[in-house]
Amino acid sequence: MAAIAPLPPHHRELVTEQWCLSVDLGQAQDPTAIAVLQHRVVKHVRFDGKVFAAGEVVDVRHLQRLPLGFSYPAQVAELQKLLARHPLNSGCTLVADETGVGRPVCDLLNDSGLKPVRVSITTGESFSPNRGGWHVAKSLLISTLDAALHSGSLRVAAELTEAGPLAEELKDLRRKVSAAGRYQFEARVGAHDDIVLALAIGLWTCVGLPKRKPGMSGRAVGKLPPGQEPSPLSGRWTSLRNGPSP
Template identity: 45%
Template sequence: MSSLNPEPNPRYEVQHLERLRLGMPYPAQVDHLEALLNRSPLHRLSPRVLVDYTGVGRPVFDMFAGRHALRRAQGVVITGGRETSGNAAGWSVPKGELVSKLQALLHAGELRIAASLPDAPVLLRELQDFRVRFTESGNATFNAREGAHDDLVLALALAVFGLSRPISATELAVSWARK
């Protein structure tokens, strides 16, 4: 199997998937991400980076300050709410929205994850272990089953969310031609 989704023409394709080792110090995580973004072709593309700003992701994001390759990073606070809001610094997004966008792309065959990626089997296992549960009040919660992880699922969901949101124009280069 060459892909976890065999559709011939997916809308999106995962080109890199990597779980950093458990216990990796935060500065090393930031250095690793910066080095990844400085490699070709990413250094040329200057991609936007969305980082989970909920809980333990916050100190990592705060260390991005002053890193050129990470200048377009935005924090995402994952909530249990129903409304998405954003500003120049980042987003506040319900977990249900993140998960439903990812689920829709996978079911429609619009997202391909190459089976050759070293962590593809880990992602597949995380996707299989991901569950929706309903509270007594009828609210949906989305998490990995007990004892399992959902880091790669949420990282992919953040990437999908970022691709579905237009980038706000904060600067516009204007030039005037003289006749």
């Protein structure tokens, strides 16, 4: 994934974008982390109509941690409220980590009509389809994140509330080689990696997920009961929320 090249003379810019809300689910031991990403793919169209790939960029528009002990139904309600806000309510891919405690929350999300793309984090170095979702190696998620950060194609605003904790989590990641000769990534003892994983899952969904086949879930538009719709967001996404709704 390459950062966007400057627009040459006598060209116009053609931009396609998608939004993704990704969530690394937890409850008692690890907090649930949420990331909102805007993925833009840019092409340059020359005066004669010839089209050139110009690169792509993923901007992290929102990072959030839910408190420890936040109930599963409350987590689902929080995601519904986020997805009901502009611009996510016009269409957003919801992706959730169903590894471990994530499976019952994914079931609740399905029951609420959100139909997330389910990702199970595995060992190894690849990904494969799994019951309408995906098995994805943690090493692939982290290496995709690392490459995007180094190329400048993944951008995180420093003023985001959880930008500091994200930087600390990245520092705390430890890479080791397994007995089988494969790279493994783990947070140091006592540290968390929930924000890193939420971001990595969302990034992989934007740039690494194969094109979905007809009928595959993953497109989510949040809806709330009449009279409870939040007003559209305006201004910077950093003002979205610093914590869960009361």
